[in-house]
Amino acid sequence: MKKIILSVLLFAAILSIKSQEIKYTDASELNLIGKPFPDTPNPYHRIDTLVFKGFNTTENRQVRCPVGMSVLFKSNTTKITMSTNWGYVYNTVSTMPIAFRGYDLYFKNERGEWQYAASGANRNYQEGKEDTFTLIENMDGTAHDFMLYLPMYSEIHTCKIGIDNDAYIEPIESNFRHRIAVYGSSFTQGVSTTRAGMSWPMQFMRHTGLQIVSIAASGRCMMQPYYTTVLEELETDAFIFDTFSNPDAALIRERLLPFIDRLIKAHPNKPLIFQRTIYREKRNLDRVVDERETAKAEAVEEIFHELKNGKEKERFNDVYLITPNASDNHETSVDGIHPNDYGYSLWSRSIEEPVMQILAKYGIR
Amino acid sequence: MKKIILSVLLFAAILSIKSQEIKYTDASELNLIGKPFPDTPNPYHRIDTLVFKGFNTTENRQVRCPVGMSVLFKSNTTKITMSTNWGYVYNTVSTMPIAFRGYDLYFKNERGEWQYAASGANRNYQEGKEDTFTLIENMDGTAHDFMLYLPMYSEIHTCKIGIDNDAYIEPIESNFRHRIAVYGSSFTQGVSTTRAGMSWPMQFMRHTGLQIVSIAASGRCMMQPYYTTVLEELETDAFIFDTFSNPDAALIRERLLPFIDRLIKAHPNKPLIFQRTIYREKRNLDRVVDERETAKAEAVEEIFHELKNGKEKERFNDVYLITPNASDNHETSVDGIHPNDYGYSLWSRSIEEPVMQILAKYGIR
Incomplete structure (x- = not known):
């Protein structure tokens, strides 16, 4: 009798341990969306840097980060544990670690909307080691649809959902x-957000239901010819640009028209929507930044005036210039350059109507 | 002739180097505001831990952090360099380093309002070394009034403004x-902000013009008797509390009335404004958090119902309960618990009117 009781207890204990075990699935076996190119050897890279050449070290690192990508899956788990093998890991004082090396989870609520569920990063992350932490627990065990944003600014080798x-x-x-497709600066990458889902493109995507694929390039969105090659090759229905934040006035004057020419040729009859750069709070007192920004804005206005009124204006019928707003009473800056989550939210909302009106002309709804 | 030219060139070079030199002033020699106690041996400590006893290690560290404190000064400098000797330095994945070991600078604009100027932290900070970085440069050299928020969550030994x-x-x-005075949890300390000026008390202070002194205690605002001693000794015109975020329902039931009793006795006829705790986004799917929050809220409602309707209700005439809001469509959470800057902004705005109405009854405007 004792033996039977012992056996039952042992069996129960094994079951209990077993039910606490974690079962891992690589995120790439689920549905990865927001991918610029479908068949990169590393599924979490945006661009295959063995195919597209010319990037410098910074750019190579950036295009390997899965910014803008998320994983769609259904599960009835009560707990989600993330386990990551990192490649390049970013560091900064002006973006949350949750955003640049963490995860941001949404679930589909009763109204069919993607609603925030959890977010986090491992506080005790150690370089070179598999990085494991609990993202959410104590769920009720019914099935939910989940969308998991991947880290905005670090490279992933493996990403397992436990x-x-x-x-x-x-x-x-x-x-x-x-x-x-969005091509832009750190603003478009979402630097200074608190989590990966809070950049203006990701908020825009949740609000409009349109899939964004991101070619954001922090500090390096300068219409470089080798970057333009990437945009030429991209399968996309439209482009939204933030190309006037990184280059100075001289570079804008030099590169904007050739950039547009190449894109019109590669993507005829597709809308190319350019955004003016947003107000940098540094301008309040920093005279050098203020002058640089003023000169950039003048260059953009002059070129677009010529482009929309000049002899060849019909050639630029699908080229648009809109104005985003990311400011509320000068209180939305993190570091004098980048908006906080609220600023990015204002940005997203400020362009939703103009962008959707433009896209509607092309049957994109 | 050659000698004279050489001498002139040398003199000009020395002048040029000299004008690039930095002159440092310790922040404590300027006007430090938002200090709970005026005469702490370390001017950047909120509380002298040799006078007030009973704090555990975490609490001791926290009360030595200058959260809520800022420095007021006028200068005609073109550049500001910060140089800090740190004591305890915090670390986390869900608050910007700018907020917890950086500086946040405002200037008085033409309308007499405090407007954002610059913020930053040293990206290459090394433990134990004097930490120096440029906060702002390229100003026009005219005099400005500045307000510099000190770091929210790290201890300062010296803080020099260059x-x-x-x-x-x-x-x-x-x-x-x-x-x-504000006494509250990490919410009141401002955890998950991007910079020190973005916690709800600091936004409230800028909007209303009322000076806040902060006894915020991240995770440790539990109406502990030894903390209550601090509040008893504080010179203040009113209190705003966020005392229902950290303790569970049982602790609220045990400690709230004794806490109120001691404060009424120490500060007769001063308004004691309690805030309900804000909605935690973790509740969306985490059943344990949801149950804990529900039980806490019920305890608060029951106790306040009794307090405002019971036999002794006149004794509690100066005790108030208000409801802050820090949410916009579930999109304002950084980590499932703490709001982002936008959430804190909503929080501040949501209580401005009710708090100002209460304070007006006491001649506080």
């Missing part, structure tokens, strides 16, 4: 429509 | 009125 041993996980279809 | 060698720096009078 669920309860007795739960299931499976990819779900994306409910985001079309492919809208 | 200006141009040929510029002046001098303290200015504070234009903030009264002394309103």
Whole structure:
């Protein structure tokens, strides 16, 4: 009798341990959306740097970061554990570690909207070691649809989603429509956000339901010819640009028209929507920044005036210039350059209507 | 002739080097505002831990951080360099380093309002070394009034403000009125902000012009008797509390009434304004957090119902309960618990009217 009781207890203990075990699935086996190019050898790279050449070290690192990408899956797990092998890991004083080497989880609520669920990064992350932490726990064990934003500014080698041993996980279809490419600066990458889902393109994507694919390039969005090659090759239905934040006035004057020419040729009849650069709070007192920004803005206005009124204006019918707003009473800057989450939210909302009106002309809704 | 030219060139070179030299003034020689106790041996400590006893290690560290404190000064410098000797330095994945070991500078604009000027922290900070970085440069050399927020969550031993060698720096009078004490959790300390000026108390202070002195205690605002001693000794015109975020329902039931009793006795006829705790986004899916928050809220409602309707209700005439809001469509959380800057902004704005109405009854305007 004692033996039977012992056996039952042992069996129960094994079951209990087993149910606490974590079962891992690589994120790439689920539905990865927001990918600029579908078949990169590392599924979390935006661009295959063995195919596209010319990038410097910084740019190479950046295009290997999965900014703008998220994973769609369904699971009835009560707990999600993330386990990551990192490549290049970013560091800064003006962006949350959750955003640049953490994860940002949304679930589909009763109204069918993607609603915030959890976010986090490992506080005790150690370079070179597999990085594991609990993202969410104590869920009720019913099935939910999840969208998990990947880190905004670090390279991933493997990314495993851990669920309860007795739960299931499976990819779900994306409910985001079309492919809208964004090419821009750190603003477009989302530097100074608190989590990966808070950049203006990701907020825009949640609000409009249009899929964004991001070619954001922090500090390096300067319409470089080798970057333009990437944009030429990209399968996309439209472009939204933030190309006037990084280059100075001289570079804008030198590169803007050749850049537009190449894109019109590669993507005829697709909308090319340019955004003016946003107000930098540094301008309040820093005279050098103020002069540089003024000169940039003048260059943009002059070129666009010529482009929309000149002899060849019909050639530029699909080229647009809009004005985003990321400021509320000078209180939305993190570091004098980049907006905080609220600024990015204002940015996203300020362009939703003009962008959607333009896209509607092309049947993109 | 050659000698004269050489001498002139040498003199010019020396002058040029000299004008690039930096002249340092310790922040404590200027006007430090937002200080809970005026005469701490370390001027950047909120509380003298040799006078007030009972704090554990975490609490001791926290009360030595200058959260809520800022320095008022006037200068005609073109550049400001910060040089700090740190004590305890915090680290986290969910608050900007700029906020917890950086500086946040405002200037008085033409309308007499405090407007954002610059913010930053040293990216290459090394433990144990004097930490120097440029906060702002390229200013026009005219005099400005500045307000510099000190780091929110790290201890300062020395804090030197570096200006141009040929510029002046001098303290200015504070234009903030009264002394309103805040005692609260990490929410009140401002965890998850991007810079020290973005916590709800600091935004409230800028909007209302009322001086805040902060006894915020991240994770440790539990109405502990030894903390209550600090509040008893504080010179203040009113209190705003966020005392229902850290303790669980049982602790609220045990400690709230004794806490109120001691404060009424120590500060008769002063308004004691309690705030309900804000919505934690973790509740969306985490059942344990949801239950804990529900139980806490019920305890608060029951106790306040009794307090405002019971036999002794007149004794609690100066005790108030208000409801802050820090949410916009579930999009203002950094980590499932703490709001981002926008959430803190909503929080501040949501209580401005109710708090100002209450304070007005006491002649505090």
